[in-house]
Amino acid sequence: MSEITYGSYLALDELLKLQRPQSEPEHPDELLFIVVHQSSELWFKAILHDIDGLIAALEAREAGQALWRIQRVNALMRIVSAQLSSLETLPPQHFAQFRTYLGSSSGSQSVQFRAIEAASGLRDEHFMRALEEHGDVPELVQRALSRPTLQELFLELLRSSNVTLEDLYLGPGPSLLFFLAEALLEYEQQFGQWRFTHVQLVERVIGPSTGGTGGTLGSRYLLKTIDQKFFPDLWAVRGKFFGKRR
Numbered sequence: 001m002s003e004i005t006y007g008s009y010l011a012l013d014e015l016l017k018l019q020r021p022q023s024e025p026e027h028p029d030e031l032l033f034i035v036v037h038q039s040s041e042l043w044f045k046a047i048l049h050d051i052d053g054l055i056a057a058l059e060a061r062e063a064g065q066a067l068w069r070i071q072r073v074n075a076l077m078r079i080v081s082a083q084l085s086s087l088e089t090l091p092p093q094h095f096a097q098f099r100t101y102l103g104s105s106s107g108s109q110s111v112q113f114r115a116i117e118a119a120s121g122l123r124d125e126h127f128m129r130a131l132e133e134h135g136d137v138p139e140l141v142q143r144a145l146s147r148p149t150l151q152e153l154f155l156e157l158l159r160s161s162n163v164t165l166e167d168l169y170l171g172p173g174p175s176l177l178f179f180l181a182e183a184l185l186e187y188e189q190q191f192g193q194w195r196f197t198h199v200q201l202v203e204r205v206i207g208p209s210t211g212g213t214g215g216t217l218g219s220r221y222l223l224k225t226i227d228q229k230f231f232p233d234l235w236a237v238r239g240k241f242f243g244k245r246r
């Protein structure tokens with residue numbers, strides 16, 4: 001067997017050949033555009049892997065393991081958002097020079113992104129419509145949709161521990177389950193942060209009124225997705241400490 005080297009272990013020969021700018025002559029900014037998308041997909045792969053681990057921990061009622069997994073997912077989400085800022089250096093007039101070479105390809109066709117949303121708990125009408133827009137729902141997404149949502153799994157864990165969501169916030173003091181609830185909420189915040197950073201990037205590069213290559217209204221469509229929630233009950237429980245507005 002040949003010796004494992006840095007290059008062979010990471011399959012760098014293959015990996016570094018996978019950036020294939022389409023513009024002719026090649027636009028100097030297209031490489032960064034591809035690298036940020038490809039690396040986002042690699043992080044999505046790692047996030048899906050850890051969400052699988054999170055689901056397994058919640059199903060096994062192992063709160064400590066679940067907390068560890070979601071904290072890692074949160075660290076990965078921060079990285080995915082941070083990379084978007086590199087594309088803020090893409091001037092609109094440069095993007096306009098190679099955008100036509102993208103054809104109808106669009107981030108809205110990202111199967112892994114949809115699988116993360118589905119595994120996390122989106123089931124609303126807007127989401128289901130977005131899924132069906134690109135033909136048959138891919139297997140990875142179908143698998144995620146067939147499992148309980150993260151919120152359902154977390155509430156089940158609470159039930160099995162004879163604790164309600166309210167107990168976590170009214171109880172004698174912060175417990176492991178309380179920290180897990182807060183870390184899940186942090187995940188929702190990090191995901192929303194990605195959506196917000198992305199929509200700002202979109203407005204910065206193509207403006208607020210330009211349609212997307214995927215056929216949507218562009219930033220006007222994306223702004224609507226910011227309201228989608230994975231953990232409505234975790235948000236709602238906070239309101240119990242405050243009177244209703246008259």
Ligand code: HEM
Binds near residue numbers: 040087090216217218
């Ligand atoms: C110059 C940079 C970017 C621009 C102008 C841009 C533009 C857009 C637009 C207009 C949409 C709406 C769908 C459409 O009609 O195409 C969209 C969706 C999306 N983009 Fe980007 N994008 C950029 C960078 C990125 C990057 C780096 C990623 C990382 C993977 C990404 C991932 C996505 C995803 C996942 C969606 C679907 C969002 C949803 O439906 O909630 N985009 N993008």
